[in-house]
Amino acid sequence: MKNLMEKVLNDVKKNHAEADLILNRSTSLKMSTQEASLSEYKVSSSQVLGLRLIKDGKVGLAYTESLDEDALKLMIKQALGNADTNHPNPNEKILNHSGEIRDEMTYEEQETPISLKVEKAISLETELKKREPRFLASTYNGYSEGEYTGIFMSTSGRSTFYSDKIYSIYTAALLGENGKKANYYDFDISHTYKDLLWEKVIAHSLDYSRQILKEQTLETGKYQIRFTEDALKNLMHVFSSLFSAKAAMDKVNPWAQKLGEVVMAKCLSIDDHADYKKAFRISKFDSEGVERKHLSLIEDGVLKSFYHNSLTSHFFKTQNTGHASRGPQGPLGLSETTMLIQGKDVKPLPPKYLEIFQLDGLHAGTNRITGDFSLPVKGFVWENAEKKMTFGNVTLGGNFFNMLKEVEVVGSELHASSDASFFSVPLIFNDLSIAGK
Amino acid sequence: MELLNKKIAQDIIFEGLSHGADFVDVFVERTENESLLFKNSKTEDKQSGTIFGIGIRLIHGHQALYGYTNINEREELLRITTLLGSRIGQKKSLSTTFNFERFDYPTVAAVADKNVSAVEKMAKMKKIDEILRKDVKTAQVILNFISKKQKIEVYDSEGLFASEDRPYIRLAHQIIMKDGAHESDAFYGPGARGGWEFIQDLPVQEICDGLIQRATTALYASPCPAGKMPVVIDNGFGGVIFHEACGHLLETTSVEKKASVFWDKMGEQIAHHALSAIDDGTLGGEWGSLSIDDEGMPTQRTTLIENGILKRFISDRIGEMKTGHKRTGSARRQSYKFAPASRMRNTFIDRGPHDLSSILASVDHGLYAKTMGGGSVDPGTGEFNFAVQEAYMIENGKIARAVKGATLIGSGADIMTKISMVGNDLKLMAGMCGSVSGSIPTTVGQPPIKVDEILVGGRA
Known part of the structure; x- marks a missing residue:
């Protein structure tokens, strides 16, 4: 061949x-x-x-x-x-x-x-x-x-x-x-x-x-919310163009002008870790044959870098981070490897919070430009470390950019998504609404 | 000239039957793809490519065995057939022989093609870009032109040989607007069974005006209030609600697993008496139309629901075998990489007696969903969700303030009984539908409708 x-x-x-x-x-x-x-x-x-x-x-x-x-x-x-x-x-x-x-x-x-x-x-x-x-x-x-x-x-x-x-x-x-x-x-x-x-x-x-089968609806209002790793991964993935230098070039990345600025809660950092040993698959090179490197995307809430390939790094006159992505049938693009959300200033879990395990309609109910979303969700109501109730037939509404700022770290151990491509410490989000009864 | 040598097709089918298959079919596809991405006021990317492959299906009892390859060699095709056949049984000698007979069928019309150079295509897109950028709030314009020329052949063990040339064309428009901290976008993606004349005849100024108006409205809209309320859904892409909330549940793919809430409701009242719904593969020039389906059966106009009563399911060969509901010419697939499944074509709620103003006038307080976004459904539970791209509150029967971030959620069985008014202004719209046999072109549509109550997810 x-x-x-x-x-x-x-x-x-x-x-x-x-x-x-x-x-x-x-x-x-x-x-x-x-x-x-x-x-x-x-x-x-x-x-x-x-x-x-x-x-x-x-x-x-x-x-x-x-x-x-x-x-x-x-x-x-x-x-x-x-x-x-x-x-x-x-x-x-x-x-x-x-x-x-x-x-x-x-x-x-x-x-x-x-x-x-x-x-x-x-x-x-x-x-x-x-x-x-x-x-x-x-x-x-x-x-x-x-x-x-x-x-x-x-x-x-x-x-x-x-x-x-x-x-x-x-x-x-x-x-x-x-x-x-x-x-x-x-x-x-x-x-x-x-x-x-x-x-x-x-x-x-x-x-x-x-x-x-036992789900009940919830009262409309604001809640403290935790996502399972799969749910958080899916939500983060919808907004993954925030880390794309190509999207910044194309003027469709709302964070295009935010390098060096605080975009998340200061207790959070996000890394792209191509050779993270617990990931489903490590990755040695990108689609242009460039060797992978560890990349800090957000450090203590500050946006440090976008994903770059040779095209975007040339355009922005910066270093190629080795994130080129291209299949035989497509143009040169960008993609992540394994994302790690790490945190500090660990706080105790609140006595009452919602744990969301299912988000539906992600392709339709989210606006990648404004960050607004409104999605049908299912989850559990937790009270004093006890699972009290399953809820459904409600929507979760909020703004992704604001959500990332109103967050608390409630654990220090990294938890994996089911496909082991995304890892996060437990987080509680404070600025989200539920529409129910 | 055929894509696959008939003798090889015969050998494949013979090999499958020799292993004890009840039925064998061979699907051959060659597709020429062309795409052109216009962004940042220039052509960013022009691509071409050829897809070619062969799918082989053996049916034994209710079991479908499927294999595909893009290696067009007799040995490889027979290797795959033998691999599939070995799941049924040992190879035995067969005395039967058969010949293929070309199947002639009525051709569904396509919009005419025209030999147009890339430069002319780019000039058309440049014109659209210029109009959209006349508004100072326009931050980005993305135009995506695709042309797909698919040629298919179907051979089967009943002696059928059928082929069809299927032209598809689409121009997706997206505008992004910014004003200070406010951002918004709007999308419009007309498509057709046909060629360049469809794009040439698009009413450019009208489309651009509509996109600018929608994006501007969204730019300054206030968050949508949440809660249960009556919703008026306008025509065109509003039909996505029927597609997701009901259409998927009428495909035998769901019915055969008893995974659809409607699987045992044939002949029963499943919707409000005001509602009739059609799935029609024969509409000339429409994006979801086909002359024959991917099993070689001519498509048809299928009345799914008449005055609220369930009349037909959308069925393919396997669906008919498993459920007894006759095939409707609805076997479809994204490409040779997928076995066919019962899928929608051009699916719409039929015209009713009301005009939009009388429907709006019947609502004291509710939501007017002027332009719908996408949605999805769990066929097992019938639970659906839809995003609304452009929405307004209705107060005292009149359109009031613009709102953003609205999502409609509910269950298919429930909402069908709550569509109480159907308008007379039917409009269809092109879209892509993803399901078990991949992503295929489908049309959704409806006149304006009123849903008496639906949960609107917005900002609490």
């Missing part, structure tokens, strides 16, 4: 252009089950090759899923044509670096027969049914495994190789009682089959659905 990629890059050079090339290949097996039998069984093998070339200061992108000679020639022609019509971009370059970095994970794995995997996938649903008389159906239920490789090569001589294997399981227990329904989805991911937490997924899905 390297020969094929080298040939494409040589052809690009013959056209007096420079380029980088990404090849992603994957194979996967997915199965879903329904009513104690396999309802879908899916196998796949796929590949996609993406070219980013720069000619006369103009960027041209093209991709192909077919790797025959004609398709490769067409891809180069399309990329040259696109570059020709694009506006010159003095900030976007093919980085002038060379050498190879490899990021291959090897995991101890025993061969597991497919029949056992099918049996275990079916058990996700049958266990729910066995354990709970109010079980109606499992709306999502399944198992998947996939092997992924990514190769990056550039005309400057840089190359990277990445490979990984990911297993996942998921289920959702739909329960019903007296006309009321409750549905909770849970999942687990791992790098080996043996590490999948089947029991945890079944138990969580059931436990949360049972709690939701």
Whole structure:
């Protein structure tokens, strides 16, 4: 495959252009089950090759899923044509670096027969049914495994190789009682089959659905609120462009002019930690082949840096932080690795607070520009360290920017999201409203 | 010329049947994508690409086995088929043979295409950018043009061979406004089954005026009060409420799992008698239209609800097998990487007798949701949520102050019974719908409607 990629890059050079090339290949097996039998069984093998070339200061992108000679020639022609019509971009370059970095994970794995995997996938649903008389159906239920490789090569001589294997399981227990329904989805991911937490997924899905069946609404008003790590991760993710230098370039980052200013409570710091050992996956290089580094985004409430790639660092005349993100079918962008929210001045938990474990409608009920949000939520009412009630059929309203300033740290230990890509100390937010009865 | 050699398609199907499959189909796709991003008053990014792949489905009993690859070689395709077939049983010799017969069907019209250079496309976007930037409050304009030319072929073990060319075109407009500490944005994304003439004929000035007005209104709007109140939802993208709160629950994908609150309600009154709803794949030029679905069946106009009574579900082959509800030409998927599933096409609440002013006049105190944003639903519980992009309070039957940050939440089964007035001004709007078989173009729509009571989440 390297020969094929080298040939494409040589052809690009013959056209007096420079380029980088990404090849992603994957194979996967997915199965879903329904009513104690396999309802879908899916196998796949796929590949996609993406070219980013720069000619006369103009960027041209093209991709192909077919790797025959004609398709490769067409891809180069399309990329040259696109570059020709694009506006010159003095900030976007093919980085002038060379050498190879490899990021291959090897995991101890025993061969597991497919029949056992099918049996275990079916058990996700049958266990729910066995354990709970109010079980109606499992709306999502399944198992998947996939092997992924990514190769990056550039005309400057840089190359990277990445490979990984990911297993996942998921289920959702739909329960019903007296006309009321409750549905909770849970999942687990791992790098080996043996590490999948089947029991945890079944138990969580059931436990949360049972709690939701008992949900009651809340009085409209202001509350002190804690989010589970998954809920906080999802909310933070919606506003992740706040840390994007590209969004700042595009004038769609409300924090564009706030570097060096206090944007959060002074008791909080946020880091991007690419080689955090407890994360699901460490990351050695970004999509331009730049080696990853630890990045302080916010220190004691002060905005210290954005995520940068070669384009944004050139534009802002600052250091490249190694956060380039690009798939074969897309332009050069930015993405985080593992986010850590750390805190100081730890205070005790308030006697009464709400713990939100589910936020819905994040793609629609949030405004990334103004920070306003209004979202349906579910959670627990805690009083004196006791779970008093489950609540639902309410919305959580607030402003993200204000929310980050009205926060208290209530613990010093970092807790992980379910996918181990986000870690935070326990926090209590004070400036949020619930709309209920 | 066919994308896949017919003999290879025959071999794949024969291999699947030899393992004991009841039914086999092969879906072949080649899609030419083009996109153009116009931002910061210039072309930021122009991209092209080709998607090609083949999906193979074996059905055995109620079980679907699916595989895909973009390696168009007989050996690889047979390897995948054998891998799937081995889940059913050992390969046995078969004496049956069959030939494909080309299936002819009525073609749903598309807006005409036109060979337009990238320079002309950029000139169109530059014009829109200039109009939107005439307002001093405009901080950013983002225009995203996409063109997708999808060619599909379907072969199946009943001898069907069908193919369709599906052109899609869309121009998404986004404006961001700033005035001191106030910021707002507005979005409008018209799309069609068709080509460049759709973009060429868009009423640019009217669209720009609408975006500026909406963003300006949002800029100075006060927070929306929270609580239960009557809500009037205007036409067009307001139809997202029916799409999310009811449409998804009428797909056999949910019905077959008994995960829909409506799974056993056929023939029953599930909505207010004022409401009738349609899912129509045959509308010429509409974004969600198809001549044939992804199983090769001609699309149709399907009355889902008539005067509040549930008449039909949205069904595909697997859905029909599992629920007994006949196929409606609604098997759809994002690409060859997904097995088909029953999905909506152009789904809308049908016209009623009222005009908007009489609907507003019937409300003493409530919310007028003029432009809806997106939303989502849990098909199991029917619980939905929708954001409102542009909203006003209604006081004494009149539109009053603008408000922002409103979200509507409730359950599908409940809200359908509370739509008590339906207007006569039906409007459709393009959108993307994500579900089990990926993200597909769908149209939502409705005339203005009144919901007697809904929980509005705003600022307490």
